[in-house]
Every structure is written in structure tokens, then in C-alpha cells.
Amino acid sequence: MKKVMLCVAAAAILASCTPETGFDLTIDAQSAGDSPVKLSLENQEVLYEGTLNAGKLTVHIDDFPHQYAMVEIAELGMPAVYYHDGADVTINMDSVTGIVIEAGVFNDSADAFRDKGAFFDATMMTLEDKFRNAMQLNDTLATEQIREEAMTLIDSQTKMTLDFAKKNDILGAAIVLSGNTSSYDLEDFRAVRDQISAEYQDSPDYIKLSDKITALEKSAVGATFTDFxxxxxxxxxxxxxxxxxxxxxxxxxxxxxxxxxxxxxxxxxxxxxxxxxxxxxxxxxxxxxxxxxxxxxxxxxxxxxxxxxxxxxxxxxxxxxxxxxxxxxxxxxxxxxxxxxxxxxxxxxxxxxxxx
Structure with a gap:
């Protein structure tokens, strides 16, 4: 009997030392009632489907590699996009006040990047309005000046994006791949990949970035062209x-x-x-x-x-x-x-x- 008790105790100790995998997804969207809810990835793979209970949900989900994910509540019709880094996710959604997401350090960095990008987006919209007005007035001098301003703005945004990507581990891969990849050359992509931690090399974004680099290496000056x-x-x-x-x-x-x-x-x-x-x-x-x-x-x-x-x-x-x-x-x-x-x-x- 004593031996059995020792075995049970040992099993309990071992179980308590085993790290829990996965993460908790908590949703508070009271105006959505008992609406269906879905968690999916960029490739449209669905990881969870369920139903809110009076606008609330807490569920434990198996973890998955770092990447952007999306929570959709049918009743609200506005997706909550966040960057998944394994941390628990808490989402408050309301058709009036909008979306608030708490989802770990990488998601905080993704939010900071979006805030930086918002400035460029707003400035570009202003330039587009000015350009349309100049076109209506047939003001060629103004249209050319606005075009040059727009190109300068694009260059600045490209530099900001690349600088940010080089300092933010696996999130950097997601950022450079989600924009206009033609803005970057082979060395830019290599610089982003080289700063990514080894633990994230199973991430879809790391794999896609590596594939991009491999393709660019095939067409780099000095490479031997493969016949076709x-x-x-x-x-x-x-x-x-x-x-x-x-x-x-x-x-x-x-x-x-x-x-x-x-x-x-x-x-x-x-x-x-x-x-x-x-x-x-x-x-x-x-x-x-x-x-x-x-x-x-x-x-x-x-x-x-x-x-x-x-x-x-x-x-x-x-x-x-x-x-x-x-x-x-x-x-x-x-x-x-x-x-x-x-x-x-x-x-x-x-x-x-x-x-x-």
C-alpha cells in the first residue's frame, strides 16, 4: 500500500512539472449575444469554431506557430486580427467602441507598427486628394511636385518598415512579407531572417521568408541561370x-x-x-x-x-x-x-x- 501511494505521489509530482501547452482565448462581446465565433489563420485554416454565451467565451486552444491570426464574430462582422506568440489572448469587441486586444509582447509590437503606418497612410490620402485637385485644374507643375512628395513618402515608409522588421524577431518576417516585397532586395530579406531566433524557425512566416530568399538567390547577379x-x-x-x-x-x-x-x-x-x-x-x-x-x-x-x-x-x-x-x-x-x-x-x- 505504501509503495502504491509513493507511485501516485510521484505521478502527481511529474504531472505538476509538465508545462501546460496551448493558450486561453477569452472573448467579451456582449452585444453579439450567442453569435458563432471562429479563430482562423492567414491561410484560412480554422483552428476553432464555437458559439458565444451571452457574448462571452473562454476556451483553451492548442498552440500553433507564431503568425497573424483572426477572430471573427458573425454578429459583429468585424474581424479581430492579432499576432499570435503563444500568450493568452483577451479580446473585447463591440460594434460601437470597436476592438481591444491583449495578446502578448509580439502583438504589442505589431500594434506599434500599425500606429507608425497610420501616419503614412493618412499623409498619402492627403496627397491623393491634392493630386486629384491638381489634375482637375490641369496644373502639371503641382501634379509633378505631389508625385515627388508621394515617392519620398513611400521611400520613408519602406525604410521605416525595414528598420522595424530588423529589430522585431519573427514579427519582422510577417511585416516585410505582408507589404510590397518588391521594395526590398536580397540583402534586406537576409538581414530580417538573420535576426530571427532559432525557436521560431518552424513559423510559416520564417519558411516563406526563406523561400523568398532562395528564389532571389537564383536570380542574383553572379548566379548561374537555370535553363527552362x-x-x-x-x-x-x-x-x-x-x-x-x-x-x-x-x-x-x-x-x-x-x-x-x-x-x-x-x-x-x-x-x-x-x-x-x-x-x-x-x-x-x-x-x-x-x-x-x-x-x-x-x-x-x-x-x-x-x-x-x-x-x-x-x-x-x-x-x-x-x-x-x-x-x-x-x-x-x-x-x-x-x-x-x-x-x-x-x-x-x-x-x-x-x-x-
């Missing part, structure tokens, strides 16, 4: 290696992309001037409408090879190289090495003149 094959407008498969040239420009574009179409005349001019000296181009289109693609080629007078899988932003080549905006380009030498990236016509012309 896609269909031409005639339906034949064409690979990069089969495109002859001392320097070959891989041009990512689409017929629906106005900046791409605006850039095409300059490419046509460069092609005409330097093709005899060993310059060539292969267009990779992010079109999904074959007829529109073919029409765009004809309208812009593009004489160089063209390929596409007509998968829009899921184009296999552009996805492999992490292309998230167009136009973009990669300049490949005869050894298959990337020697230039996103070169403007003037810079490309100078490079061709110096190297062909």
Missing part, C-alpha cells in the same frame, strides 16, 4: 539554351501590363541596334489569354523569341525566380551567368556597348 523550356505562340517548346547570343535578356512581361508595353519600344530599339553584335532577347509572358499575348507581340513589333505557359502569376519560370512584379529582366552571358538584373534601357544600352 516553355511553349512558343506556335506551340513548340523552346529553351533558353537554344536562343543564340553572347548576351541574352530574359524579359518578363505580359500583354496586359501597361508598364511592360510602355517599355517595349526601347527594347525594340536596342534589339535592332545590337542584335548583329550578339545581343538577343527571350520574352517570358505572364499572360493567360493566348490571343491577347499574340496580339501584344504583333502590336509592339517584338521580333525576338517568346514563350509562356499561360498561367498568369503562376508561370513556372517566373515563380521559380521569385518574380512578383513586371516588367523585370535578367541579362545572361554566353556562359549562363547572370550579369545584370532589372536593367533600365539606358543602363542596358551602356552595358551592351561596353561588352559587345
Amino acid at each position: 523550356s516553355q511553349a512558343t505562340p506556335e506551340g513548340e517548346m523552346l529553351s533558353l539554351r537554344s536562343v543564340e547570343g553572347k548576351l541574352v535578356l530574359v524579359d518578363f512581361w505580359a500583354s496586359w501590363c501597361k508598364p511592360c508595353r510602355a517599355a517595349n519600344p526601347a527594347l525594340v530599339s536596342l534589339y535592332d541596334v545590337y542584335k548583329a553584335r550578339g545581343f538577343n532577347i527571350i520574352g517570358v509572358s505572364l499572360d493567360r489569354d493566348k490571343e491577347a499575348w499574340i496580339k501584344g507581340i504583333a502590336e509592339d513589333g517584338l521580333q525576338w523569341p517568346q514563350v509562356s505557359d499561360l498561367q498568369f502569376w503562376q508561370n513556372e519560370i517566373s515563380t521559380f525566380y521569385g518574380i512578383q512584379f513586371i516588367p523585370q529582366n535578367l541579362l545572361i552571358d554566353e556562359n549562363g551567368v547572370i550579369v545584370g538584373k532589372n536593367m533600365e534601357p539606358e543602363a542596358l544600352a551602356q552595358f551592351l556597348e561596353n561588352n559587345l
Whole structure:
């Protein structure tokens, strides 16, 4: 009997030393009554579904990796978005007073970042109003000044965002991935990843950031370009290696992309001037409408090879190289090495003149 009691006591001690996993979600939304409630992730995975009891709920939920999460109460129709870091979550929601969330240190930092961003958003809205007024008055001088102010504001916000991301561990990954990723280069993404603690490397945001870096490394100047094959407008498969040239420009574009179409005349001019000296181009289109693609080629007078899988932003080549905006380009030498990236016509012309 004594031995049994000792075993029971030992089991109790061991159980008391085992850390509790998961977190408590507490909701106070009295105006919502007995409304359905749901907790879900950015990828729309639902972690909890239940019903409020007179506007209240307390439930224990298994923990999940650090990332943004969302609580939705059907009756209120306004989601409560917070950054989950494993801490207990308390949410007060009301259709009149709004949303108040307590959810740990990382969420406090996310709130601070949103407050910083609110200043830029408000300033940009003011500039947009001024721009519309200037356009109505045909005041070209004012519109140009406002455009320059807007660009300066965007640059400032980009710098603020990157500086914040570099100091906030895994939250930094979520921040740079949720904005305009084309504002950052490979070294920026590496700097954010390098400051993330090892304990958060199972986070979806860490994994997505690492995937982004891997894609950008594939298209970095100095990297060896991986060959590809896609269909031409005639339906034949064409690979990069089969495109002859001392320097070959891989041009990512689409017929629906106005900046791409605006850039095409300059490419046509460069092609005409330097093709005899060993310059060539292969267009990779992010079109999904074959007829529109073919029409765009004809309208812009593009004489160089063209390929596409007509998968829009899921184009296999552009996805492999992490292309998230167009136009973009990669300049490949005869050894298959990337020697230039996103070169403007003037810079490309100078490079061709110096190297062909």
C-alpha cells in the first residue's frame, strides 16, 4: 500500500512539472449575444469554431506557430486580427467602441507598427486628394511636385518598415512579407531572417521568408541561370539554351501590363541596334489569354523569341525566380551567368556597348 501511494505521489509530482501547452482565448462581446465565433489563420485554416454565451467565451486552444491570426464574430462582422506568440489572448469587441486586444509582447509590437503606418497612410490620402485637385485644374507643375512628395513618402515608409522588421524577431518576417516585397532586395530579406531566433524557425512566416530568399538567390547577379523550356505562340517548346547570343535578356512581361508595353519600344530599339553584335532577347509572358499575348507581340513589333505557359502569376519560370512584379529582366552571358538584373534601357544600352 505504501509503495502504491509513493507511485501516485510521484505521478502527481511529474504531472505538476509538465508545462501546460496551448493558450486561453477569452472573448467579451456582449452585444453579439450567442453569435458563432471562429479563430482562423492567414491561410484560412480554422483552428476553432464555437458559439458565444451571452457574448462571452473562454476556451483553451492548442498552440500553433507564431503568425497573424483572426477572430471573427458573425454578429459583429468585424474581424479581430492579432499576432499570435503563444500568450493568452483577451479580446473585447463591440460594434460601437470597436476592438481591444491583449495578446502578448509580439502583438504589442505589431500594434506599434500599425500606429507608425497610420501616419503614412493618412499623409498619402492627403496627397491623393491634392493630386486629384491638381489634375482637375490641369496644373502639371503641382501634379509633378505631389508625385515627388508621394515617392519620398513611400521611400520613408519602406525604410521605416525595414528598420522595424530588423529589430522585431519573427514579427519582422510577417511585416516585410505582408507589404510590397518588391521594395526590398536580397540583402534586406537576409538581414530580417538573420535576426530571427532559432525557436521560431518552424513559423510559416520564417519558411516563406526563406523561400523568398532562395528564389532571389537564383536570380542574383553572379548566379548561374537555370535553363527552362516553355511553349512558343506556335506551340513548340523552346529553351533558353537554344536562343543564340553572347548576351541574352530574359524579359518578363505580359500583354496586359501597361508598364511592360510602355517599355517595349526601347527594347525594340536596342534589339535592332545590337542584335548583329550578339545581343538577343527571350520574352517570358505572364499572360493567360493566348490571343491577347499574340496580339501584344504583333502590336509592339517584338521580333525576338517568346514563350509562356499561360498561367498568369503562376508561370513556372517566373515563380521559380521569385518574380512578383513586371516588367523585370535578367541579362545572361554566353556562359549562363547572370550579369545584370532589372536593367533600365539606358543602363542596358551602356552595358551592351561596353561588352559587345
